Amino acid sequence: MPGPTTVPAGRARTLAQAYRHFGEVDAAGTSPLYERVAMALSESGEALRAIEAVPARKRHPTVILAALHDLALAGRAPALAAAYAAADGDAAAGAAIDTLLRMTDSVAAIAERRQARGDETGRCAVLYPAIAEAARRVGADGVGLIDVGCSAGLNLNVDRVGITYSSGQSLGDPSSAVQLSCSLVGDRPIPARAMPEVVARVGVDPDPVDVTDPDDARWLRACLWPDQPDQPERLARLEAEMALAAAAPPLLLRGDALEVLPGAFARVPADALPVVTTTWALSHFPLESRLRFLRRLGEAAAGRAVAWVSAEGVGVAPAIPTLGDRRASGHSIIGVAVFDRSAPRAEAVGRCWSKGRFLAWLAG
Numbered sequence: 001m002p003g004p005t006t007v008p009a010g011r012a013r014t015l016a017q018a019y020r021h022f023g024e025v026d027a028a029g030t031s032p033l034y035e036r037v038a039m040a041l042s043e044s045g046e047a048l049r050a051i052e053a054v055p056a057r058k059r060h061p062t063v064i065l066a067a068l069h070d071l072a073l074a075g076r077a078p079a080l081a082a083a084y085a086a087a088d089g090d091a092a093a094g095a096a097i098d099t100l101l102r103m104t105d106s107v108a109a110i111a112e113r114r115q116a117r118g119d120e121t122g123r124c125a126v127l128y129p130a131i132a133e134a135a136r137r138v139g140a141d142g143v144g145l146i147d148v149g150c151s152a153g154l155n156l157n158v159d160r161v162g163i164t165y166s167s168g169q170s171l172g173d174p175s176s177a178v179q180l181s182c183s184l185v186g187d188r189p190i191p192a193r194a195m196p197e198v199v200a201r202v203g204v205d206p207d208p209v210d211v212t213d214p215d216d217a218r219w220l221r222a223c224l225w226p227d228q229p230d231q232p233e234r235l236a237r238l239e240a241e242m243a244l245a246a247a248a249p250p251l252l253l254r255g256d257a258l259e260v261l262p263g264a265f266a267r268v269p270a271d272a273l274p275v276v277t278t279t280w281a282l283s284h285f286p287l288e289s290r291l292r293f294l295r296r297l298g299e300a301a302a303g304r305a306v307a308w309v310s311a312e313g314v315g316v317a318p319a320i321p322t323l324g325d326r327r328a329s330g331h332s333i334i335g336v337a338v339f340d341r342s343a344p345r346a347e348a349v350g351r352c353w354s355k356g357r358f359l360a361w362l363a364g
């Protein structure tokens with residue numbers, strides 16, 4: 001049972017610091033509600049002890065705040081929902097602590113079951129030209145997309161969204177309900193080539209999110225912060241993305257990529273090029289698994305050409321050149337690798353920042 005409202009020493013103090021840091025640094029200036037709630041949690045010994053009911057790897061503020069938001073959206077924490085709707089920070093802080101203490105088991109169950117999800121369709125701005133480039137290198141006129149670490153599989157709609165670059169160039173479907181923008185860095189234009197027809201869409205993840213499932217869809221909404229400055233636009237875009245995905249749901253294969261990949265390749269018709277995509281997924285794999293992932297691509301290429309398009313932190317994607325950039329330097333490298341009967345050919349075709357909002361295209 002909760003004890004006195006003091007912050008105990010040791011691990012709880014570390015947790016208090018994590019929540020205070022989140023409030024003061026991550027949420028400050030972006031989300032007054034999350035700033036206020038995170039600070040209140042950091043100052044409540046009872047709340048911190050309740051958060052300790054959650055496995056250590058799931059105690060991060062983004063997960064716990066999303067779990068509380070999920071309960072609010074589900075109608076199970078009406079006071080918190082009302083405080084968020086009214087943008088009332090004091091009321092939200094009180095209601096968040098109250099919900100956490102009353103529903104500790106539910107918060108813990110959601111946090112344990114779920115992963116905080118990011119804003120994903122921005123990835124399409126970097127994936128589109130890289131997939132088109134991979135298809136050009138192989139001479140493919142049809143591709144089967146296999147997104148590894150797919151989460152909700154939104155990358156698999158890369159050809160169904162419209163993308164406008166700051167150069168004025170555009171790719172994808174200009175009439176799509178999902179329209180993205182991307183700022184180009186440097187003066188090299190992106191290739192104007194359209195990607196070939198997509199004939200298969202397969203997502204691979206140990207814990208895929210199915211946008212046609214109401215609980216899964218609510219979780220994606222819960223991962224948005226309730227009061228970011230552009231919250232209405234973000235929510236509208238997420239709804240449009242989910243509607244697009246729900247209109248033609250991809251095949252989601254649940255499991256470890258190393259085990260599921262052979263089955264995923266089998267779903268791509270023989271006359272199409274399988275293009276495996278990974279966006280900020282491989283850092284979740286131990287190094288040995290990344291190397292085995294690479295070997296799986298090589299094995300699949302024994303019978304047909306295979307391509308891999310990656311957007312991963314510097315040095316995370318094995319075989320993709322780092323361009324001499326420092327690891328953990330805040331940006332990511334876009335890789336295109338082609339596997340066929342000859343030695344794999346891997347190239348860094350660009351750099352990107354903010355998960356695809358900014359892109360520097362490098363390939364000729």
Ligand SMILES: C[S@@+](CC[C@H](N)C(=O)[O-])C[C@H]1O[C@@H](n2cnc3c(N)ncnc32)[C@H](O)[C@@H]1O
Nearest residue numbers: 118149151204205206207256257279280281284
């Ligand atoms: C940080 S998320 C990235 C999700 C998405 N690709 C994006 O760009 O936001 C990492 C994803 O990799 C998945 N993942 C972790 N281990 C995996 C594995 N062994 N095989 C396939 N996916 C895995 C996780 O479930 C999670 O959805």
